[in-house]
Amino acid sequence: MMLFYLVLTLAIYFMAKKVYQKSHNMLFSPLIVCPIAIIALLLSFHVPYESYDQGGHWLTLMLQPATVALAVPMYKYRKTVKKYLMELTVSVTGGAIVAIVTSMVIASFLGINSELVASLAPRSITTPLAMSVSKILGGNPSITAVFVICTALIGTIVTTIMLKYIPIKSPVTKGMLYGVSAHGTGTAKAYELGNVEGVIASLAMIFMGIITTFIAPQIVTLCFNLMNVYL
Amino acid sequence: MKIVSILIQILGLCAISFAGNVLASALNIGIPGSILGILLLLVVIEQKWLPLEKIELGANFLIAEMLLFFIPSAIGVIQFQDVLKNDWAQLLFVIGASICLVVVFVGIVTEFIIRFRESRNAS
Numbered sequence: 001m002m003l004f005y006l007v008l009t010l011a012i013y014f015m016a017k018k019v020y021q022k023s024h025n026m027l028f029s030p031l032i033v034c035p036i037a038i039i040a041l042l043l044s045f046h047v048p049y050e051s052y053d054q055g056g057h058w059l060t061l062m063l064q065p066a067t068v069a070l071a072v073p074m075y076k077y078r079k080t081v082k083k084y085l086m087e088l089t090v091s092v093t094g095g096a097i098v099a100i101v102t103s104m105v106i107a108s109f110l111g112i113n114s115e116l117v118a119s120l121a122p123r124s125i126t127t128p129l130a131m132s133v134s135k136i137l138g139g140n141p142s143i144t145a146v147f148v149i150c151t152a153l154i155g156t157i158v159t160t161i162m163l164k165y166i167p168i169k170s171p172v173t174k175g176m177l178y179g180v181s182a183h184g185t186g187t188a189k190a191y192e193l194g195n196v197e198g199v200i201a202s203l204a205m206i207f208m209g210i211i212t213t214f215i216a217p218q219i220v221t222l223c224f225n226l227m228n229v230y231l
Numbered sequence: 232m233k234i235v236s237i238l239i240q241i242l243g244l245c246a247i248s249f250a251g252n253v254l255a256s257a258l259n260i261g262i263p264g265s266i267l268g269i270l271l272l273l274v275v276i277e278q279k280w281l282p283l284e285k286i287e288l289g290a291n292f293l294i295a296e297m298l299l300f301f302i303p304s305a306i307g308v309i310q311f312q313d314v315l316k317n318d319w320a321q322l323l324f325v326i327g328a329s330i331c332l333v334v335v336f337v338g339i340v341t342e343f344i345i346r347f348r349e350s351r352n353a354s
Binding site: 065075102116129206221 | 241244245247248251252254261262263264265266268269270271272273276277283284286287289290291293294297298299300301302303304305306307308309310314315318322323324325326327328329330331332333334335336337338340341342344345348354
């Protein structure tokens with residue numbers, strides 16, 4: 001059965017990918033179609049997630065090597081990194097702080113419990129990093145993984161819509177927005193716009209991951225302390 | 232033959248990623264194994280211990296199919312039906328609102344830096 005769920009996921013993924021490449025409509029993104037189709041199957045046949053994950057976890061395991069692989073574009077585009085180092089450090093650090101602080105403050109205002117608030121904080125970075133950070137923050141890494149996916153989808157859609165209405169022409173800014181707001185999915189979308197957008201998005205996503213990992217513990221503690229005093 | 236070299240390169244990336252985890256638990260300074268893995272691979276390529284061509288195909292494949300590896304975690308949402316049942320609308324709102332603020336902030340800062348550089352280059 002383990003192999004069955006793995007093959008099923010692969011089959012649905014590559015079919016969805018074909019459809020998406022033809023339509024370029026976010027609603028057909030494999031990240032929306034596959035989970036919905038498989039969840040529907042699991043629920044209608046009363047299959048527990050643990051059984052599915054015996055096959056599925058092989059894919060999750062590949063997330064870390066895929067993250068490590070990001071060293072290749074980082075090395076290949078080291079000239080771009082040097083050229084836009086200012087954007088990549090200043091904008092991304094600012095973006096990381098805004099993402100963490102606003103997530104925590106808005107969530108606390110809405111009365112969401114502190115374990116979920118901690119799980120929300122690292123939502124803007126790629127899953128393996130987000131899960132490690134979530135564990136350090138006292139969140140639930142598996143729930144964080146779900147928030148990371150929601151961020152990927154909502155971030156890509158929001159950025160695409162906003163770029164339609166905000167007069168931004170620079171491909172650097174466009175790439176930066178996709179990489180910071182929607183990590184992997186945003187980067188894939190940015191490559192559809194052009195190579196510069198894609199490269200900047202992937203670099204922004206890597207910087208976002210590394211910077212968030214280093215600053216999240218301090219910022220989150222500070223936020224919790226301030227919110228205890230003022231909220 | 233291309234598939235074979237992609238597979239071998241992916242195995243190499245898995246090995247580096249594993250080495251990153253071993254290093255992370257040995258150092259125990261709160262740096263995740265993935266980041267140590269990235270640094271490790273950067274050093275290996277920079278020092279020419281491993282030429283870029285020997286790892287690029289595998290790396291590009293994994294990066295291109297990154298979405299695939301997210302799918303089981305996305306399906307993991309069914310484990311948390313009880314936890315998320317009451318709060319899901321608020322949580323989606325939090326994520327959406329936070330993203331809008333991030334996009335506006337990063338957009339303004341990045342455009343500012345780019346225009347600052349252009350005006351400096353022009354003068």
